[in-house]
Each structure stands twice: as structure tokens, then as C-alpha cells.
Amino acid sequence: MSKGSPGPTPGFLVWRLANKWRVAVDRAVAPLGLTHAQYSLVSSLYGMQRAGDRPSQRRLADHTGLEALYVSKLARALESAGLIERTRDPRDPRAVQLALTEQGQAVTRQAVAVVQELLGRLLEPLGGPDAPRTRAFTEELTTLLDAPLAPPVPDDESNQGTPP
Structure with a gap:
């Protein structure tokens, strides 16, 4: 006989944490006219652009x-x-390349600073952004993110033991 729920599942906790952080970032970047999703886009674009890249929307x-x-x-x-700014890729007319404008770079720099400060507060229970617990937590999250969604397909097991 069951003695009640064993507690929240890891999936539920990840979902709750993702929502908590999304709301926190939404609130932090709202004064800059951004949402969390927009921040994710412009901050990634900012990093790629600083590395000399002008990525496509797909990349x-x-x-x-x-x-x-x-x-x-x-x-x-x-x-x-x-x-x-969105422009057609001269090498592939189907692809759209993205780049931050000067205004976009300025807003993104401000947003990155705001989110870095927020991240410090959010990670304080683990000892802060540079703490060993935070590094271990990051490694665990990376392991989960790197795992494939679908189970691996066995090599022709469905055909084993069946006549041709």
C-alpha cells in the first residue's frame, strides 16, 4: 500500500525551475523592452556577432x-x-541572416549586465556563479541537455530471426 506521493519528480522540478527563471528574466529585461525569449535571441546573437559570425535564423x-x-x-x-536587421544570405537566397543594429548592441549589453546580476542572485543558494556546487549543477544540466530525446534505435533487431 502506498504511503503517499514520494515527492516531486525531477521533470517537474526542472519545469518549475525553468518557469521561475523565465519569469525572473522577463521581469528583469522588461524595462529594456525585451522578453526572456527575445533576450535569449539577442544575447546569443551578440556573442556570435562578437566572434565575427553573422548567423542565419536557422543557426x-x-x-x-x-x-x-x-x-x-x-x-x-x-x-x-x-x-x-534581417538580410538575405548572398550564398543562399532562402536563408535569412541576422545582425544586431547599433541600438540592438547597446540594449543587449545593458540586458546582459542585468541578467548577469540576476543570475548571481538566483545562484546564491548554490554559493554563487563560480561556486563548485554551481559548476556541478551546470555539468548535470549539460548532461541532461546533451542526452537524445528519442531512445536509440537498435540495429535491425526487428529483422532478426525473421526469414527474408
Whole structure:
């Protein structure tokens, strides 16, 4: 006989933590005219651009883990706000390249500073951003993120033991 619930599952806790952090970042960057999703896009673009890259919407979607259609929607909104520019890739006319405008770079620098300060507060229970517990937590999250979603498909096990 069951003595009640064993407690929240890891999946539930990850979902709750993701929502808590999303809300915190939304609130932190709202004064700059950004949402958490937009911040994820412009901060990633900022880092890529500083490395000399002008990524396509697809590459930025892959980098952020967001759906390509959602990145396209966010990019159009950010373009309307004057923060990014979208241009056709001269090597592939189907691809759209993204770059921050000067205004976009300034807003992104401010947003990164705000989010870094917030991150320090959010990670304080683990000892702060540079603490051993935070590094271990980051490694565990990376392991989970790197794991494939679908189970591996066995090599032709379905055909084993069946006549041709």
C-alpha cells in the first residue's frame, strides 16, 4: 500500500525551475523592452556577432534551442523595434541572416549586465556563479541537455530471426 506521493519528480522540478527563471528574466529585461525569449535571441546573437559570425535564423534557432518558426517571429519583432536587421544570405537566397543594429548592441549589453546580476542572485543558494556546487549543477544540466530525446534505435533487431 502506498504511503503517499514520494515527492516531486525531477521533470517537474526542472519545469518549475525553468518557469521561475523565465519569469525572473522577463521581469528583469522588461524595462529594456525585451522578453526572456527575445533576450535569449539577442544575447546569443551578440556573442556570435562578437566572434565575427553573422548567423542565419536557422543557426540561431539551433544555438538557442528555439523552434525556427519562433525565431523568425521573434526576429521580425526585434527588427520592428530597431534592434536587429534581417538580410538575405548572398550564398543562399532562402536563408535569412541576422545582425544586431547599433541600438540592438547597446540594449543587449545593458540586458546582459542585468541578467548577469540576476543570475548571481538566483545562484546564491548554490554559493554563487563560480561556486563548485554551481559548476556541478551546470555539468548535470549539460548532461541532461546533451542526452537524445528519442531512445536509440537498435540495429535491425526487428529483422532478426525473421526469414527474408
